[in-house]
Amino acid sequence: MEKITNVEFYKHNVGTLELKLIEKVLRSLFLTTGSYVDELEEALRIYLNAKYVVGLTSCTAALHLACIAAGVKTDSEVITTPMSFVATANSIIMAGGIPVFVDVEKDTGNIDADLIERAITKKTRAIMPVHLYGQMVDMKKILSIAKKHKLAVIEDAAHALEAQRDGINPGQRSFGACFSFYATKSITSAEGGAFSTNIKEAAKLVKKLRSHGITSELAQRIRTGLTTYDVDVLGWKYNMDNIQAALLIPQVKRIEKHLKARERIAQIYRKGFSEVRIDMPREYKNSKHGRHIFPIWVNPKKRDKILEYINNHGVGAVINYPSIHLFSYYRQRFGYKEGAFPNAERIAEREISLPLYPKLKNNEIDYVVEVVSKAIKV
Numbered sequence: 001m002e003k004i005t006n007v008e009f010y011k012h013n014v015g016t017l018e019l020k021l022i023e024k025v026l027r028s029l030f031l032t033t034g035s036y037v038d039e040l041e042e043a044l045r046i047y048l049n050a051k052y053v054v055g056l057t058s059c060t061a062a063l064h065l066a067c068i069a070a071g072v073k074t075d076s077e078v079i080t081t082p083m084s085f086v087a088t089a090n091s092i093i094m095a096g097g098i099p100v101f102v103d104v105e106k107d108t109g110n111i112d113a114d115l116i117e118r119a120i121t122k123k124t125r126a127i128m129p130v131h132l133y134g135q136m137v138d139m140k141k142i143l144s145i146a147k148k149h150k151l152a153v154i155e156d157a158a159h160a161l162e163a164q165r166d167g168i169n170p171g172q173r174s175f176g177a178c179f180s181f182y183a184t185k186s187i188t189s190a191e192g193g194a195f196s197t198n199i200k201e202a203a204k205l206v207k208k209l210r211s212h213g214i215t216s217e218l219a220q221r222i223r224t225g226l227t228t229y230d231v232d233v234l235g236w237k238y239n240m241d242n243i244q245a246a247l248l249i250p251q252v253k254r255i256e257k258h259l260k261a262r263e264r265i266a267q268i269y270r271k272g273f274s275e276v277r278i279d280m281p282r283e284y285k286n287s288k289h290g291r292h293i294f295p296i297w298v299n300p301k302k303r304d305k306i307l308e309y310i311n312n313h314g315v316g317a318v319i320n321y322p323s324i325h326l327f328s329y330y331r332q333r334f335g336y337k338e339g340a341f342p343n344a345e346r347i348a349e350r351e352i353s354l355p356l357y358p359k360l361k362n363n364e365i366d367y368v369v370e371v372v373s374k375a376i377k378v
């Protein structure tokens with residue numbers, strides 16, 4: 001068998017169907033938001049079992065518009081987690097709000113729902129949980145807190161397109177869920193995102209806000225014969241285009257097949273790493289894991305050396321994530337210091353993410369297990 005020396009961190013699954021559909025778009029008149037975006041929104045709507053889906057240019061855009069649509073204004077507080085990609089908290093600030101962090105569960109990295117209530121003030125407008133690595137937070141608990149205090153819940157579901165918990169999909173019970181089609185996500189258009197919701201007004205407003213707040217987009221005007229439009233609210237320029245949609249449409253059909261492939265790899269990793277006593281996040285019961293990221297948690301004093309060893313042996317591995325509250329901007333603007341969120345900080349010091357995608361071959365999976373098992377002994 002071929003000797004493996006190199007395993008990429010990620011490989012996308014774009015193939016001939018996507019190329020054919022993109023060619024069709026490029027040979028057509030209409031490159032921007034139009035019928036292909038409608039088709040993608042419908043495919044995602046069915047997959048997510050949601051009433052509405054809006055196609056956008058990124059998950060950051062979805063989070064930003066969801067905040068505005070949910071009524072986040074200057075100085076509104078939004079409770080969220082420091083253990084995420086910085087886009088989560090940035091989107092709150094982009095809407096004029098203030099991210100208020102609470103710590104995470106030490107054995108999963110997800111926001112600790114038991115800490116949310118004590119962070120609520122008169123200024124709180126929303127809760128923004130993140131389904132970290134692909135495991136959904138306890139939505140039942142968070143939704144009941146939100147209901148009691150009349151808050152909106154905006155789900156950062158960038159890792160959780162495929163996830164479910166207690167039979168609930170992202171976006172089904174909250175104000176809405178935000179998805180990413182960034183280059184390393186399970187379906188990708190290089191950059192792209194979507195908002196899903198069961199609330200008609202939320203979907204309508206997000207759709208209007210994606211195109212400068214205009215009352216009808218060009219494709220709609222052509223379809224209906226409208227000649228002009230009004231702008232009755234300030235919007236942004238976040239509309240997904242037909243080329244992005246054409247890249248994504250064939251991938252939607254393969255979501256479950258590819259999840260199954262990642263699940264198999266995750267099980268091989270979990271078995272291999274538990275044999276050498278590597279810590280990994282606890283996995284919830286009553287839960288369907290989205291398997292977006294495969295994290296291991298190692299000795300924080302040796303983490304950087306271990307990562308270096310893994311990378312030097314040809315295995316792509318990265319850190320997800322440095323804790324947001326300790327970035328210079330957040331320290332300077334909000335006065336956060338070390339020790340504020342010990343569980344998030346500990347995960348940030350210990351985490352390493354490993355390759356997890358359907359194209360991984362068996363000998364590559366075995367090689368990752370072998371290299372990582374040796375790396376922890378450095």
Ligand SMILES: Cc1ncc(COP(=O)(O)O)c(C=O)c1O
Nearest residue numbers: 058059060085087158180181182
């Ligand atoms: C948890 C989380 N939230 C938000 C984002 C932002 O997504 P996008 O790059 O589509 O704006 C990401 C991207 O990787 C993410 O991982």
